């Protein structure tokens with residue numbers, strides 16, 4: 001595996017900073033909060049918006065305006081744009097560009113995963129310079145085998161972008177796949193593979209993150225997983241609407257907590273459409289994550 005990133009987080013030959021380095025700086029400056037932009041039909045309705053591309057646009061850009069200065073990242077949920085067809089994807093492109101202008105990092109929650117040759121096309125879509133859908137990072141599903149993600153892992157390294165690989169998801173069905181294998185569980189193997197990838201990022205935080213739900217309780221201990229050793233960011237969904245609290249996050253992640261980016265969608269979004277209400281809800285979550 002080529003060494004592509006210096007200890008200072010610079011991608012060799014490009015003058016760019018790696019995603020992990022940029023995210024680490026954003027978390028240090030703003031705190032460990034990611035706001036999910038999930039334009040569910042029920043939320044559009046409660047905001048007084050139509051369930052169409054215009055409603056989607058107003059919703060998404062309002063959330064961005066409210067939280068761009070206080071969140072380390074925003075995470076648009078791709079399916080909720082996709083359900084509006086090409087007009088919805090155009091809104092997603094506009095949102096990603098607007099987030100770039102506002103200097104807030106983006107995590108495209110697309111959960112992509114496919115055989116390597118097709119994976120290269122997904123990588124191109126989400127991680128290549130100049131792609132209309134290029135984000136700072138993308139969520140990936142490793143259940144066709146971690147190595148099938150290779151095109152995305154390599155392109156992310158090359159372009160200073162990042163990935164978040166599903167390891168222990170927040171839904172109750174996850175353990176039926178992810179806990180299989182006892183001491184050598186599927187989730188543990190994925191965490192080990194991510195740790196190996198992050199050796200190409202000798203700085204503090206690698207660009208290969210994991211998704212581990214805020215709701216997983218004792219699973220990390222039960223499966224003997226040491227997330228601090230992954231040296232990458234941990235995206236932790238499940239706060240609020242799925243029942244987890246910031247205190248749960250601290251208890252669950254222990255020594256890996258400094259790597260954790262807590263993410264919340266519906267709990268914050270329900271406080272809209274006013275900018276003040278959205279900011280207040282985001283700040284409440286952020287204060288909890290900071291332990292204030």
Ligand SMILES: O=C(O)c1cc(=O)[nH]c(=O)n1[C@@H]1O[C@H](COP(=O)(O)O)[C@@H](O)[C@H]1O
Nearest residue numbers: 077109139169170213237241242264265266
């Ligand atoms: O990859 C994700 O973001 C994700 C992984 C996971 O294990 N659980 C999970 O809830 N998510 C996403 O995180 C968001 C959670 O939304 P709320 O439950 O409304 O905060 C949704 O967009 C989910 O698709």
